[in-house]
Amino acid sequence: MPLSMVNPGQSVILKSIRWGSKLRKKLYDMGLTEGVKITVISDNINGAFIINVRGSRVVLGSSLTNQIIVDVI
Template sequence: MHLVNGKVGATYIVENISLRLETNRRLQALGLTKGTKITVLNNKKSGSVIFSVRGSRLAVGKEIATGLEVKEAE
């Protein structure tokens, strides 16, 4: 499932990041890597998603949220 389809309040684990190399490296620098737990804080109708990762909040647009494959955390 892609992060753009995530539900507010749900926790997910990043399975794959399918984005341009520059974007991928920037997200890694911000702490977003495979296996990282994230919690969706807000999911806008426009496709942008706000989520928490490693104690920080990040906001990404629809294109990036679509490139982040996640699974529900258990």
């Protein structure tokens, strides 16, 4: 399921990123790698998500959260 479908407070495991190699590498450098646990802190009406990954908070836009595929824990 895409990360955009996850509710605040829910934790998931990153399965894959379906985006170009440049952006995928940037996300990998930020700690978003396959198998990492992600907790959604909040989402807003505009589709931006605040997530917790490896102890850091990251803000992702709606177009990106649609391309990040996760599994529910």
